Amino acid sequence: MLIKLTGGTVYDPANGIDGQVRNLFIRDGRIVHSLNGATPDHEYDLRGKVVMAGAIDMHTHIGGGKVTIARNLLPEDHRADPEPRRGLMRAGCGHAAPSTLTTGYRYAEMGYTAGFEPAVLPINARQAHMEMADVPLLDVGGYVMLGSDDFFLRLLSSGSDQQLINDYVAWTIRSAKAIGIKVVNPGGISAFKFNQRMLDLDEKHVYYGVTPRQILKSLARAVHELGVPHPLHVHGCNLGVPGNVETTLNTISGIEGLPMHLTHIQFHSYGVEGDRKFSSGAARVAEAINANKNITIDVGQILFGQTVTASGDSMRQHANAGHAHPDKWVCMDIECDAGCGVVPFKYRDKNFVNALQWCIGLETFLLIEDPWRVFLTTDHPNGAPFTTYPHLIRLLMDKSFRNDMLSTVNPEAAALSTLGTLDREYSLYEIAIMTRAGAARLLGLTDRGHLGAGAAADITVYTDQADKEKMFTRPDYVFKDGELVVRNGEVVKVVWGNLHTVQPEFDGGIEARLRDYFDRYHTMKLDNFVINDWEIEGDGRSKILVHPCHQGARS
């Protein structure tokens, strides 16, 4: 199949192309330099259109146990957003925790072609993959969670060699078919099982005697030394706690230059100034990020309305459960491996705290100078459902719209925020960095997120409009691996995405240790824990893609 995309205005930051008119050629799902004189099977006239790579959501809760708990928890939220069977699309439901099918359709309709589930519990990885397999039209991948699992904490507290920890981390990534490592409230999920209700960066886990700082260093070093492209993905300590900006700054300095990704940093950028003892720490955090090139972040922007927070952080979710709206919530201790907490939440624009959270997220976007190191997320669904992205993009690209919105939120919060004084407007090029090129680079996806020859033909075509929310809501065309899947915002073909993974090397000796550990303490056999290729590829829908790890990162 040969396709020519003619005369579009291309934004392809990975290749330094900023709004130049270009033709693009696709041969059998890949972008090529030219068709070598062959006649294309299809040609699309894209004159006057904006062309970008397919968007990549690098942190979105789209599959796994806690998402399905959220689904079971909120039938009333789903009832308000039914998705009837129509055309090629099967029925489902949307809003805060949509059904998997609807998740895929709605992402594709917005021009997204990949989404990464950031909280894959090793023991629940199989479920995460089964759910993500049922998300059509999107490539997927997962970051597997370590740091509160007892095997790791035993290694760390007994002073194990870093090499052994590296082996365990590599083995976990491979057996869970993941692309990175996430740590959530380092050690805190485990500490909560021992009835600890708080664990600050330098506080000791009551049983293991190790601190979150040690956990972060050990895991960040493992990821780095294994050459895993995606840095350690960190949901830090003290989520949502006023004053946690200090913890965040200490976390940044404490990692001592190792690569680290701080996720949903908005929830970790709170100061204690003012009458209400709640203030924005965004400026200080942004300053630290601007100064520390080893750090990347995604924002976890909140947007107003009903949503549900689904997190591995059972400790903090339990602490925040009093704010549940509606008043119901689930926490779980999970399998000496991790935990989770699912708390529905309604962010209100007239509420001081919520309005300031909204400001803090936007300040963060606007104060971080390098768009390659900040990523556009709402931590779906924790800050807002992913369907709000076009609105968020408009807030970033359109200062007068942003200030109009600012004038409608809680005035006390608005007055405390510097948001109204920030003039920056993101350009299309910068949006393309945040949502495509940067995300692909951060994950080590060399053939995604750009439009150069050799890239997979995941391409989104928009009509440029003054109203960027409208523009990004409804692309003209979306191609997935070279197939036209969306036309004028409607799904015209359903394909199934790929699973992106890495396979770092490890010394097989770790497996004997783990086998013994599983036999003694776990409730399943090690062989049944490891996810086999047939489980992903067996029904002919998903393909496993393995991205290379860096060489020579070992110190």
Place this chain on the structure above:
Amino acid sequence: MTDNTMARVWDNVPSPFCGIASDDLKIEVAGPSVRVLENGDAVTTPGFERSVTDTAPRVGGKPASMTEAVQRAAAILKDARLAVFSGFGTDVNDTRAALSLIDKARGVFDQARAGGGVRNLLVLADSGWIATTLAEVKNRVEVLLIFGSDVEGAFPRFFERFVWNQETLFGQDPAKREVIYLGRAPSGNAAVSPDGRCPQVIECAPEHLPELAAALSALVRGASLQAETVGGVPVEVLQGVVDRLKRSSYSVVTWVAGQLDFPHADLTVQQVCQAVTALNKETRAAVLPLGGQDGDRTASQVCAWLTGYPTRVSFARGFPEYDPYLNDTARLLSEGEADALVWVSSLSAVPPPAAGLPTVVVGRSGMQFDTEPEVYIPVGVPGIDHAGHMYRCDNVVAMPLYPLRDCGLTSAAAVLAAIEQSL
């Protein structure tokens, strides 16, 4: 799982039948016959050993080709105003295929044993809970409180695997664990500790379980009760239980919702859950809802991620609508609202109820009928005849299932996909 090819003996086989996903079974396969050599129990062994009978479909009681059977099934669905799909008894792929068909046929999705799951899910969606999983029980539980249920009757290996284990991660001696039965006595001795200690058993008549749960919840929250007894149980005995739970660093409260078979039992489950939530103000405690035999949890989980709702979903209006009362198969049949029944059950051999309606069975080979259905398509078992996945009771661990034999039986998923193609 390893294959000892010559003898056709398989080790570390996971059980899709038992709800706690024991995966240490040793199984021998000779032709179509399956024998559990080690670690079977009263639930799992019959699940594996049920013999294969039919291998060919029947239409109207007469042997038919697969094509004829599939076309007749599709014709029944085309004629139906509202087809109800129940059984489920299935693994992940079978359920996926069924939901795809149900969506297209605008049918209703229910499970034969949805009752227990619905009791729990109503609580989840009304107030939520603090829950735990089997490995946490195995390594942490100090006091295990069993509410109104006979655990070993439904889960024969529960105590062996998760309570009286040899060792724990945190230095606790499992033999010192305390087990308390509240409301119902156990049917056997599984809860007797290895050193011979019997569980504390506090019995009451089944109709008093709701009061008992309410009293437990009130006492945990510090209320003082006027009554001296609740359901015949002295309040001071209940207070003793509550004090013990409060002193425990990690207690687990469990029940088998399928056994709490009385009206509004969800409200009883809710009281128990709220007691546990209240315990967590000071110490740690968690609930463990037991269930999930024969794929009961699996089908509900798959339904939740594919439709956004757990079991008892209707697609009659073209989109999923969740209503655990209205979409109950028994009600739809007795009220005459359904005019076709499709019974999908690849794990359990329990046949459909006699509905007096055109009935299609995509069922495990070996299923026996009092009333022959219009269409019967025998299928293989996930975890015996083909690969698959099942969920265990805690909804967290999905276990891979492996093919152990090949006697020519197709999968329910393949049959359901063929029916969908013919619609």
